[in-house]
Amino acid sequence: MSTQNKRYRRPRWHISQFKVKEEAGKVRFHDLFLPIALMRAIQEVGYQYCSPIQAMTLPYSLDGHDCIGKAQTGTGKTAAFLITVITDLLEHKLEEQYVGEPRALILAPTRELALQIEEDARALTKYSRLKVAAVVGGMDFDKQQKQLTEQRCDILVATPGRLIDFMNRKAVFLDQVELLVIDEADRMLDMGFIPDIKTIVRATPRTEDRQTLMFSATFSQDILNLTDRWTNDPVRIEVEPKVKTSDQVEQHVYLVSADEKYDVLRRIVKQDDADRVMVFANRRDIVRDLSEKLKADGVACQVLSGDVPQNKRIRTLDGFKEGKFGVLVATDVAGRGIHVDGVSHVINFTLPEDAEDYVHRIGRTGRAGKKGVSISFACEDDSFQIPAIEEYIKRKIDLEQLPDYLLKDGLFAPKAEPEVAPEETSVESESAPEEAAVESAAAAEQAPEAEAEVEAPAEPEQPVAEEDAPKAEEKPAEKPAAAAKPKAGGEQAELALESAAAEPVGEVTEVTVDETEDGPEITVEVFVAEDETETENEEDQEKAPKA
Ligand code: AMP
Secondary structure (H helix, E strand, O other), X not given: OOHHHOOOOOOOOOHHHOOXXXXXXXXXXXXXXXXXXXXXXXXXXXXXXXXXXXHHXXXXXXXXXXXXXXXXXXXXXHHXXXXXXXXXXXXXXXXXXXXXXXXEEEEOOOXXXXXXXXXXXXXXXXXXXXXXXXXXXXXXXXXXHHHHHHOOOOEEEEOXXXXXXXXXXXXXXXXXXXXXXXXXXXXXXXXXXHHHHHHHHHOOOXXXXXXXXXXXXXXXXXXXXHHHHHOOOXXXXXXXXXXXXXXXXXXXXXXXXXXXXXXXXXXXHOOOOOOOEEEEOOEHHHHHHHHHHHHHOOOXXXXXXXXXXXXXXXXXXXXXXXXXXXXXXXXXXXXXXXXXXXXXXXXXXXXXXXXXXXXXXXXXXXXXXXOEEEEEEEOOOHHHXXXXXXXXXXXXXOEEOOOHHHOOOOOOOOOOOOOOOOOOEEEEHHHOOHHHHHHHHXXXXXXXXXXXXXXXXXXXXXXXXXXXXXXXXXXXXXXXXXOXXXXXXXXXXXXXXXXXXXXXXXXXXXXXXXXXXXXXXXXXXEEOEOOHHHHHHHHHHHHOOOO
């Protein structure tokens, strides 16, 4: 054979190259009998042991059960559903598959989250032939359409609005979906996406003919009603994080009048030690206004809010990471998933309406072992939010008078090293705002357009009318029956129980298993220091042997 015809194969990889020692109370990915291509990818991303949500979910989800998981970001829930999806698709190969017909659909409420899931899915499918695509609002429509209509797509990650656009254009058909994942269901509800999700779910096979995994940070009655409708006899898994605000963050809440706020902000960002600052405000118009004023005062800053086009948001975030400008002014929706190291200060120009966002905001600083400062402004209006925040963080907030150096321009903070707030702030995720969810459930039935100035989900930009979308190949006459999968055996349940003490992403404090009429209900209480997971994971990645 001539060298030209020779097919070069990737060097073979053997599971023996991925060594993780058995440890009591921890579940290794090796214990779950995952496909080799997936194990290789898991090794490469640096995971060794399952996080509690993974250890609790995977034994059931890999057995084909529907699962509803109460878990927040930071628990490893993305990998929990991706590993399920990838394993299932690799184990049940299809003879025929047509373009525009994804086998797994993952719905996420925001572009940022969808793109993060897409990235994780690409990493975990790196050594398989599975194809991943993402359709999200505000990004290149044609490119996304091509992904759907010109090649096979196994795993489709989507935000609801853009997916419906493609469904209407007949660029995507959901009747072959074998696995449906609905991530952050509570946020979908808050953001008014439920009518869209209903349309999407209706286009997929019936609950008995697909596997459905739903994740939500809260299980309000509204969410439970939806899980009843969209899942079939689900196993319910709860990982209760007691989120801790980082003790690396020195927290201040200053009493200021509304009129004083801007001047104080300007003085803070002009301090020498304020080299990377995130300023949060509750509304887009405030964010825009602040950014304009700061620019006029010679401060290099940019805006991140739902009305900034997606590609600009990505550029802005990259610029901030690279230190091209020092101040980023953001709303909560835009600022939530942002992970930028080296943020020296977080300023709450207005206190958030949702107490949980207070913890998310200040968690943007004090990361990767570095100290950070959070400064919140409390004027008369903001003070209404304080009791809810205190209740949420289980700690009294001391309202401070402005220090001298913030009263006048040109003065500088005393040089002394600030003391790190000694008190631990424990937060039960239970206190998530259920009322808001109920309110928004009603709102969800209306058009999802929020008031112009209130932060709302960035909805997909409508594409300019184009000629008819290229037709996907003709669809097969009959849908292949979904592969029958066995029920979870006792062994798997035991494995789940053992895993209770597994703690790669948090320390387990309590596990309960209740046998209910609807099947086993497992609750794991796990202690997660905010953002600790990422740091750990980064360390893990460094340590992980490269395949
Ligand atoms: P998520 O909750 O899905 O946003 O994941 C939080 C972080 O945990 C991400 O950075 C993941 O890469 C990481 N992660 C997920 N599973 C594991 C694991 N088993 N071991 C270590 N890190 C993990």
